[in-house]
Amino acid sequence: MRHHNSKRKFGREKNQRNALVNSLALNLIVREKIKTTLPKAKELKPFIEKLVTKAKKADVASRRLLASKLTNRKKEVKKLVDVIAPRYIDRKGGYTRLLKLGVRKSDGAEMAVIEFV
Numbered sequence: 823m824r825h826h827n828s829k830r831k832f833g834r835e836k837n838q839r840n841a842l843v844n845s846l847a848l849n850l851i852v853r854e855k856i857k858t859t860l861p862k863a864k865e866l867k868p869f870i871e872k873l874v875t876k877a878k879k880a881d882v883a884s885r886r887l888l889a890s891k892l893t894n895r896k897k898e899v900k901k902l903v904d905v906i907a908p909r910y911i912d913r914k915g916g917y918t919r920l921l922k923l924g925v926r927k928s929d930g931a932e933m934a935v936i937e938f939v
Contacts, residue, residue, distance in 0.1 A: 830861055830864075832861070832865075842862070843865060843866060844891075844893060846858060846862060846866045847866060847869055847870050848892060848895060848898050850918075850936060850937075850938075851870075851892075851898045851901055851906065852898060852901070854938050855935060855936070855937035855938070856935070856936055857934070859926075859931045859933060859934065860920075860922060860931075860932040860934040863934040863935075863936040864920070864934075867918050867920065867936065870917070870936075871915060871916075871917055871918060873891060873892070873902065874906060874907055874910060874917045876888060877899075877906065878907045878910065878911060880903050884903075885899060885903060888902060906938060909938075916939065917938060917939060918937065918938055919937050920934050920935070920936055921934060921935045921936075921937070922934050923935060
């Protein structure tokens with residue numbers, strides 16, 4: 823039974839899943855809008871929202887925590903704290919938007935765009 827197991831597995835092992843979500847988060851921070859499959863976008867949304875909430879503090883401890891979550895990518899952490907997070911100082915949550923695009927022609931996977939609001 824899957825009691826309290828809310829995360830998707832994507833047919834990958836744990837470290838591969840973490841690397842996938844981490845890579846998606848880094849791309850979203852750099853580009854601020856990415857196109858991916860719907861389940862991946864739904865899995866990314868809570869991860870990136872927690873990062874933005876943490877980045878709103880903008881102190882040294884939160885920067886270090888963000889760097890550890892984003893595999894020490896200092897440039898992306900700097901952009902998250904200095905550019906993205908200040909936009910949402912007055913907002914309590916809901917920093918990202920999911921837009922469904924329909925199915926991909928090759929394999930029928932549902933596609934979505936995830937972007938910062």
